[in-house]
Amino acid sequence: MSRLALVRDPRFLQHITPETHPESPQRLVAIDNAIARLALDHDLKQLTPRSASEEEISLIHTADYIEHLYDDTERARKTDGLVQLDADTFVSAETYSTAKLAAGAGLTGVDAVAAGPVDRAFVAVRPPGHHALVDKAMGFCLFNNIAVAVRYAQKSAGFKKVFVIDWDVHHGNGTQWAFYDDPTVFFISFQQYPFWPYDSGWYLEDGKGEGKGSNMNIPLPAGTGDRGYLHAFDQLVKPVCLEFAPDLIMVSAGYDAHRDDPLGQQRITTAGFAMLTQRVADLASATGAKVVVFLEGGYNVKSLSDSATATMRVLNAASDPELGAIHASYLMPFAAGDAQHITDDRNVEMVNDRVREVRKHFSKYWQELR
Ligand SMILES: [Zn+2]
Numbered sequence: 001m002s003r004l005a006l007v008r009d010p011r012f013l014q015h016i017t018p019e020t021h022p023e024s025p026q027r028l029v030a031i032d033n034a035i036a037r038l039a040l041d042h043d044l045k046q047l048t049p050r051s052a053s054e055e056e057i058s059l060i061h062t063a064d065y066i067e068h069l070y071d072d073t074e075r076a077r078k079t080d081g082l083v084q085l086d087a088d089t090f091v092s093a094e095t096y097s098t099a100k101l102a103a104g105a106g107l108t109g110v111d112a113v114a115a116g117p118v119d120r121a122f123v124a125v126r127p128p129g130h131h132a133l134v135d136k137a138m139g140f141c142l143f144n145n146i147a148v149a150v151r152y153a154q155k156s157a158g159f160k161k162v163f164v165i166d167w168d169v170h171h172g173n174g175t176q177w178a179f180y181d182d183p184t185v186f187f188i189s190f191q192q193y194p195f196w197p198y199d200s201g202w203y204l205e206d207g208k209g210e211g212k213g214s215n216m217n218i219p220l221p222a223g224t225g226d227r228g229y230l231h232a233f234d235q236l237v238k239p240v241c242l243e244f245a246p247d248l249i250m251v252s253a254g255y256d257a258h259r260d261d262p263l264g265q266q267r268i269t270t271a272g273f274a275m276l277t278q279r280v281a282d283l284a285s286a287t288g289a290k291v292v293v294f295l296e297g298g299y300n301v302k303s304l305s306d307s308a309t310a311t312m313r314v315l316n317a318a319s320d321p322e323l324g325a326i327h328a329s330y331l332m333p334f335a336a337g338d339a340q341h342i343t344d345d346r347n348v349e350m351v352n353d354r355v356r357e358v359r360k361h362f363s364k365y366w367q368e369l370r
Pocket of ligand 1 (some may be wrong): 168172256296297298
């Protein structure tokens with residue numbers, strides 16, 4: 001029996017970007033093709049998403065912004081062209097309905113894991129969401145799909161504590177600010193640093209008020225690679241997640257930290273993403289939390305589709321012999337001199353130092369880090 005629901009829909013192709021834009025409909029076509037090639041269709045419980053209502057979207061976004069996006073879409077429709085919102089974010093004739101469907105797909109995923117029998121969901125959507133601010137589109141993102149789903153999960157699906165892991169190469173600034181003062185949502189974000197967006201993502205942004213200590217940024221140098229990410233996961237994500245004890249884990253799964261991605265320089269391999277996913281699955285088993293994974297970035301369609309389907313396979317099977325063999329090759333300790341996935345020793349030291357720094361800073365909030 002499948003334990004993973006896959007939420008996808010051809011209507012996500014209807015949001016159009018300029019011809020050379022990295023966030024293209026081809027990204028989802030490639031994922032569909034990889035699913036078919038691996039015959040995953042038969043293994044997963046496939047769900048068609050519903051649209052989020054304006055009321056549900058307003059759990060995160062202002063009514064004014066929602067209305068603006070509607071108006072911009074109408075303008076695009078009338079001119080039969082694209083409306084540009086910022087340097088790289090565009091609206092086409094079907095953007096508003098597509099963005100509503102992308103936000104709704106997360107709610108479909110939440111409902112699926114809440115009701116069972118699946119306990120994990122992969123939401124294969126575009127446009128992505130984690131940069132979208134409460135009152136503004138940003139960085140290819142229109143509605144913050146994962147943030148809307150967090151609030152919906154708490155309000156309508158009975159979940160209390162949500163642990164959000166963002167491993168997209170860019171900082172999930174929209175999600176961070178949405179829950180910055182909320183102790184019921186722990187936001188933890190890996191990012192290449194310094195990198196776009198340049199005004200957020202440092203580890204001293206650790207929440208405010210009641211939410212102090214429940215926002216953790218893991219800013220990592222370019223070239224961190226698989227072992228650096230896994231090291232940071234084991235030293236930071238795992239202990240705080242176990243102590244936070246969520247009933248729902250959500251992942252902003254961008255695949256632009258892949259070594260073949262044209263935008264990022266983080267050098268994660270497809271196997272590395274499988275291993276990160278395995279760690280998420282292990283945390284879900286340890287805490288009893290359900291899991292909902294959202295597609296965010298990832299702009300090399302080959303590495304994106306390989307890595308996204310690797311995530312699906314790991315989430316669908318607790319123990320896949322093939323993945324177990326890959327796992328074994330990752331059990332070696334992370335140390336200087338290890339050149340397989342890390343470019344040079346200087347990088348290893350930088351990653352180790354940064355992880356230590358972040359751990360020390362957060363040890364005042366979390367016992368498991370002391
Ligand atoms: Zn990204």
